[in-house]
Amino acid sequence: MAQFRSPIRRVLTSSVVVLAVVAVVGIVRALTLGSVAWALVAIAACVAAALVGVFAATLGAGSQEEQSGATDVTAAQTAAATRKDQAPAGEKDATPSAAAKAEAQSNDALAAQAPRSSHPDDNADATEAADATDVAEPATQTVEVVPAESSPQAPAESQLDFESVAQRLQASADPMDELKLVVGDIRTRMAQVDGESGSQAQATLSPSGIERFFARVLVEAGLFEKDVKLPRIAVTRSSRTGTLRLRVQDEQLSYLARLRVLKLEAALAAAQRACAYFEDPQSATVEDCYRLMQSLANSICAQSAPIDQPLDLEAGEVPDGEWAVRRSIATAIESLQLPYRLEQHFRTNVADGNVVFQVALTPEQVFPSSMYVDGIGLVHSSREMRRKVASAYAQRLAILLAATAFRSSRRIKHAWVVGTVDNATTHRCYLCVDFDRWRFARLDLAHVDDLRRAMRPFVPNMRVEDGILRPVEQTADLDEARFSPAWRFMPVELSSRRLPKEAAAALGTQSVSGLGIEEASDRQIVAGNILLHLADAGEKDATQRNVRTVLDFTRDDPDPTVRDAGERLVKSMVSGTSPTDPEAIGHELVFGDPLSRAAERGRDLLSKRDAAGAVAVLEPVLDHLDRTGAYADGKGVVWRYFGSYVDRALYNRKYASDGRALLLAPDSYFAALFYASVAQVMLHHPQRALTHARRLVELAPLDNHAVLQLVRCLEECGSMDEAQEVLTGFLRDAHDPESIGLGYYRMASFMWNKGNLLAAQACYQSAISFMPSITPIVVMEVAGLQQPQVTQVAGTDAQDAQDAQSPADDASGDAGEKDDAPDAQAPADAQSAQVLGSPAQQGAIRPLTQPLSQEEIEATLGYHDIPVAPTPQVSQTVMECTRASVDAEVFPVARNFVNVLAAFDQDDVTLDVMDSLGSEPDQ
Incomplete structure (x- = not known):
């Protein structure tokens, strides 16, 4: 375990620093608050820091002794055998010095086993990469043969536990450094066994062929190269295929860095499949692994069933509907086992029988730097070799995607596949194929060996020279009317279309205009x-x-x-x-009327905390509207405001069965009421504020801003029971993560104020799970409430609390939601902080340190009659409306619903469906 001592010492040193900071904070709090508890915390932190420091020093001394005794070969062998017995599964036991030495000589000692990825072809600049496909190829190809690896003297035994490595990569803040440690250990043992570092007598275990392959492909992918700065990377895992993925966390990414990330991801995928494929990893050779990798790339079409075997439908889906087809295609794509990352966009037009894919083809630089050639063995792959392999892979991928489209519905008659490469400077199309169902049905997907013969019947728009694809004119595009008709994106309010019977029942209206909000x-x-x-x-x-x-x-x-x-x-x-x-x-x-001007002026005054000025501007306008009866409900008509298409559809399902016509109230009227209510609260006129808040909820019964403002005003008026009742109803109808998170955050204050601390904790945890951005506010609020002298949260915390209750900044611009939410610039003042003092004053405080499980949270909420949101009824209704809006091809509404689904679960299938809806084409 010697190689882990240096990281352990660093961790212990960091722990000492953290404990010291805690001690300082404790001393300051103890002196300022006169708190014995804080004094005890400070003392405990000091003692812990001292103990950890002593242990770190002892560990450092032990490491020095081990290094000084490394010259004794017999002792080193005994220590290695001991470490072998004690090492956790999947961890390597190379000494730190050996691992460092192996990394230092990555360019020299291991050149034969792992050729560098800094091959001139791989390190071409962006311009050279952009013009790669236009460079003339030599008439003859020189093949460089890799020297045969020496037979290891020590017994070969695989120490690679890929599952353990995958878990460590997923948990690591710097997965590339973690990967370097794993590869460094393998290379250290390779150097010992092959006699390139130290003596062969020092080698205890020879790396297996799979380990050598693992190290080689990652070294060739540029793991240790420093010519390109890698972005911040997080490792995730596909829930459907189990494949590791490298997620870039930086907003910007250079083209060369993108190539490096793609090649590293492909190397990990190759190693993962090699570890899973061979039953006896000890007998597999490096050549076996490369043959497997090439065989998988040449047989990707075989994983598709024949097109007359349709993809499975889920419960509630309409066969051959737009939703079912899109969901089926997205699910099938995310379930494909591919050696390289698939980046694609697709559109469907089931009524016309058309599907189109636009695929970002894998650049030739991403393909392996070594390949296996029959009769020769492993060779360094030339640029021409990689381009041929990339061209063949692109054609097979096109066939596989077309098969996926045809299996999604028997109504799909044509599947277009457009393959492009976008580099740092250019956009080029390399293939554009219209696969028709009749000819495609004749293909044997299990044996797509002769690509020229397979593609010829479809008369593809592609140019192949010596097995290499050349750029061609792009003859199909995602936004064409045959794939994305413009009428799908027509403003809902201006549409005269009637909805099909099933969609009308799900959306609560007979016409598309019945879903309007503007x-x-x-x-x-x-x-x-x-x-x-x-x-x-x-x-x-x-x-x-x-x-x-x-x-x-x-x-x-x-x-x-x-x-x-x-x-x-x-x-x-x-x-x-x-x-x-x-x-x-x-x-x-559009917005020059007196009401809109007054609302805009009131918002500006409130942003300057001029509540009196806002009241002076807003109240006369609102009084005039009340006197004239504008926007007042009558016997045959109701006036309503909606902040999103989801709100409108759910309102239709719940309220619009009384037969009265619904007219849309101006956004400015809702905004004026909201600002007036906020201003009256600031001026300590709770009854006037409550009057406006009740009118808000009447105007927009499902709007989270309106309901939460009513809860606030009821609190200001002392009507705590009614406020809690309103909030309970709000949670029962809440349908998006932000509304649910805000609802639970506000409910926590009621539970705490009543002394129900366990229920308060359940609400706080629920709020954080649905709205992670509220975490700092909750932490500070709970910390303040747990101090006996504190009866309300400090002003800065109250500012954050109001920001958390105003999701407009986070939600603005979301599909189907209005981006001018009235409280986006409303002044901040405490909403729950002003009423969260009584439990502390009563001494009913216990530390909320142990998190509750989900089962405990649900049981606690149920015991206190707090809904577990989203309720099954709401979830089912949202899903029904989502399918209906997509099937009816009302895409402004559909995008809003799919966006809500994606907010709950960032599932790749949901995101693919969201992407497939596209946006309004340019006219």
Whole structure:
């Protein structure tokens, strides 16, 4: 275990530093608060730091003694045998000095066993890589034969436990360093056995062929190279295939770094499959592993069943529907066993029988730097060899994806596959194939050996020269109307389409317009048309021409708000008060009414904490609307506001069965009510604030901002029981992670205030699980509540608490959600902090250090009649609406629902379906 002592000492040293910091904090708290508890904490930290420091020093002394005694060969062999008996599974027992020495000579001693990945072909700059496919190839190919590896004197026995290595990589903050330790151990033993480092007599175990292969492919992939700076990487594992994946955590990634990451990931995948394939890892040779890797790449099509065997449907899916086809394709893609990362996008148009894939082909630089050649053995792969292999792999991948599309539905008649390579400077297409179902059914997917013969019937748009794909013109695109019809993205409010019977039942409306949420959609469309015809301000008679343009587009519109907006804009143009910038003119047309201006002004004043000014601006406008009865419900009509398409569909399912027509209230009306309520709370007028909050919930019963503001106002008025009842109903209907997280966070304050600390802990843990960003606030809040002298959270914590209750910053821009949530810039003041003192004052405090299990959380919540959100009913309703909106091809609504599913679970299949919906094509 000597090689682990240095890392252990570093860990112990870090622990000493942490304990010292804790001791200092304890001393300061003890002096400032006069707390005996903090004094005891400080003393304990000091004692622990001293003990850990002594242990680290002892460990360091032991390491020095072991290094000084390393010259005694007999003692070294005995120590090695002892370490072999004690080493955990999957860990290597090379000494630190040997591992360091092996890493230092990675370019010299192991050149024969593991050729460097800094081959001139691999280290080409971005420009050279971009033009790789256009370089003329020599007429003859020189093959460099790798010298045969010497027969090890020590017995070969594999010490590689790939599962253990995978777990360590997933848990490591720096998985590449962890991987270097594993490879370094193998290379150390290779150097000893092969007589390249020290004496062969020192070797106790010879690395097996799989271990040598593991080290070789990773060295060739550039694991130890420093010519390219690698990004921050996290190792994850596919839940479907078990394959390790390298997730880049940096926002930007250079092209050469991307190639390095892809090659390292492919090397890990090759090693993983070799470890899983060979029943006797001791007998497998390096050549066997390379033959296996090449065989798998040449037989990827064999994993697909014939296209007349459809993919499985899930419960509730409509056969041959858009949702079922997209979900089936995404599931099949994520379940493919491939040697290289698959990066693709797809679109479906089931009604027309079309599916298209656009695939980022694997660059030739990612393919192995060594290959096995029959009759010769292992050789360093040349650029031409890699390009041929990459070209063949691209064609087989196209066939495999087409088979996946055809198996998703019998209605799919054509599957296009577009293969492209994007490097640092260029975008190039290398194949574009229209596979038709009739000809494709004749292919034997288990034996796709003759690629030329397999592809010829489909007349592919590709150019193959000497087995290498050359760039061609791209003749298909994801956004074409045959794959993504533009009407799918038409504004919901302006659609005249009727929904199919099944979709209408799931979405609670007979027409697509019944899912609308944008009251200003008509004005926005008209404004866009006007902007296309406006004359420049410097042109002759510009004002007269622009007035005529505005009147032409607005005076005969059936929407009265459009006519009013046009008249208002014309008056400002004539008087010279209208803006001259085209975008400002469009904004004036859409949001230039007095209510919108008042709401915008109120928001600005609240952001400056001028509550009195906000009230002075907002209250007169709201009073006028109340007196005139604007937006008041009547016998045959109701006015409602919705922040998202999900809210609208769920409202339809729950409330819209009374037969009354629903009209959309302006966003500015909702915003004005919200800002007025917040301002009244700041001015300590809780009853006035409560009046506005009740109107908010009447206007938007499913909106989280409205309901949480009502809870806050009820607390301010002292109606704690009613506030808790409202919050309980809110959790029962909550359908997205942010709403659920905020609901549990607020419920925790009620439980704590009542002395139900276990329930409070369950709520806090639930809030954190659904909304991790709230964790620092919860930690500080609980820490403050557990101090007897503290009766409310400090002002900075209260600021964070309000920010946590305002998810607009996190949710803005999400598909189907309005990005102008009214509380995005509302002033921050404590929501729960002001009422969380009584348990501490009563002394009913216990440390909340032991986390509850999920079963304990659910049992605790149920005992206190707190819903476990999302409830099964809500989850089922959301899933039904998701499928219905995708099948009905109402994509603005569908994107919003799929986005909610992805927020709960970042499953690759859900993300692929989300990506397949695309965005509105450019017109």
